[in-house]
Amino acid sequence: MATASDRKALKLIVTGGAGYVGSVCAARLLEAGHEVVVVDDLSTGHADAVPDGARFVEGDAADATAGLLAEGFDGVLHFAATSLVGESMQDPGKYWRGNVFTAIRLLDAMREHGTPRLVFSSTAATYGEPERSPIPETAPTMPTNTYGASKLAIDHAITSYARAHGLAAMSLRYFNVAGAYGRYGERHTVETHLIPLVLQVATGHREQIQIFGDDYPTEDGTAIRDYIHVSDLADAHLLALQHAERGVHRIYNLGNGTGFSVRQVIEACREVTGHAIPAAVAPRREGDPAILVAASDRAREELGWKPERTDLYGIVADAWRFTQERAQA
C-alpha cells in the first residue's frame, strides 16, 4: 500500500468526490497527505459525503474544474459520471453528453493549463460479453450498453491526448465495487447494485431480493461477479498517481480475481446480518453477462497493487456496518 512517506504531497482535483467511490478515494488521498479539491454537481452524490479536509466546489466536472485548474494542480482524478446501465440504453444522449463530452472538455482544460496527471474511472462494462474469464486488459472491448461504450470512448480519447499532449494518464477498470470505508459508503438514490439492495431487505426497506436469472451456465445457475472492496480500489488510485508517466496512458483491471454468484452473495448477506432475506427468481436482466471476473495481474505487477480485503463476508460486513450507521444518522 502507498504511504505518505514514499512520495511528495500532490495538489489534486477529485471530480465526483461526493459520490461512493470518489468520497472513499478522496478520504484516502487526504490521509496520505495530499491536498484535495472535490468538484461535484451533487446529481447523485451527497454534500455530507465530501471528506473533512477537502475543499468542496459544487459544479460541473468540466466547467468548474476548468475554472480551478488555473490555480495550478498536479492532477485530476475523474470519478464523476452517470453510470446506470438501463438508463444508458433509454437515454443514450445523457451518456454521450454527460460522460464523453464532459470528459473531452475536461481533457481540453487540463491541456490548456498544463495539468500533468489524470486517473480515470473506467469499467469492466467496456469489455461486454467476455470471450474468456478471467478478463485481461488485452481482451476485445465490445461493450453491450451505452454506459460501457461511453467509458470506452473516453479511454480512447485519453490515449490520444496522452500521446499528443504528454498527459500522464491511467484508466482503472473497476469490476463490482462493494463495501465501505469509515463513514463513506454506497448510498445511491436509484440503487441497482446487488449488495446494497440485499441489505435493504435486511433493514426492512425492501421485502425480498430478486435473483435476475437462475439459468446461467454456472454452478448454481446465477450470475458470477468479481466484488472488489472500495478500500482496495482506493489503494490502486494512490499507486496509479505515483506510477503515471508523461505521454503514456495505461489501463488496469481492478478486481479480486475471484467470482461469487448472486446466490453466494445473498448467503453471505444472510450470515452477516442474521436476516432470512427472502429471495425470488426473476427473469434475467437484459445485457447481463453470465460471468465477469477480472485478471488484475497487470496492476499487481506494474503498480505493486495487492487487494487486502478480498473475503466476501468481510466486504459485506463493511457494507452492513455502513448501512446500519446510516440508518441511525
Ligand SMILES: NC(=O)c1ccc[n+]([C@@H]2O[C@H](COP(=O)([O-])OP(=O)(O)OC[C@H]3O[C@@H](n4cnc5c(N)ncnc54)[C@H](O)[C@@H]3O)[C@@H](O)[C@H]2O)c1
Ligand atoms: N460503483 C461501481 O461498481 C463502479 C463500477 C465501475 C465503474 N464505476 C465508475 O466509478 C465512478 C464512480 O462511481 P460511483 O459508484 O461512486 O457513482 P456515484 O454516483 O456514487 O458517484 C458519482 C459522483 O459524480 C457526480 N457527478 C456526476 N456527473 C457529474 C458532473 N457532470 N459534474 C460533476 N459531478 C458529477 C455525482 O453527483 C456523484 O457524486 C463512475 O465514473 C462510475 O462509472 C463504478
Ligand SMILES: O=c1ccn([C@@H]2O[C@H](COP(=O)(O)OP(=O)(O)O[C@H]3O[C@H](CO)[C@H](O)[C@H](O)[C@H]3O)[C@@H](O)[C@H]2O)c(=O)[nH]1
Ligand atoms: O436486484 C438485483 C440486482 C442485481 N442482481 C444481479 O447481481 C449481479 C451484480 O449486479 P450489479 O447491478 O450489482 O452489478 P453489475 O455487474 O451489473 O454492474 C457492475 O459491473 C459492471 C461491469 O460489467 C459495470 O462496471 C457497472 O458499473 C457495475 O455497477 C448481476 O448478475 C445482476 O443481474 C440481481 O440478481 N438482483
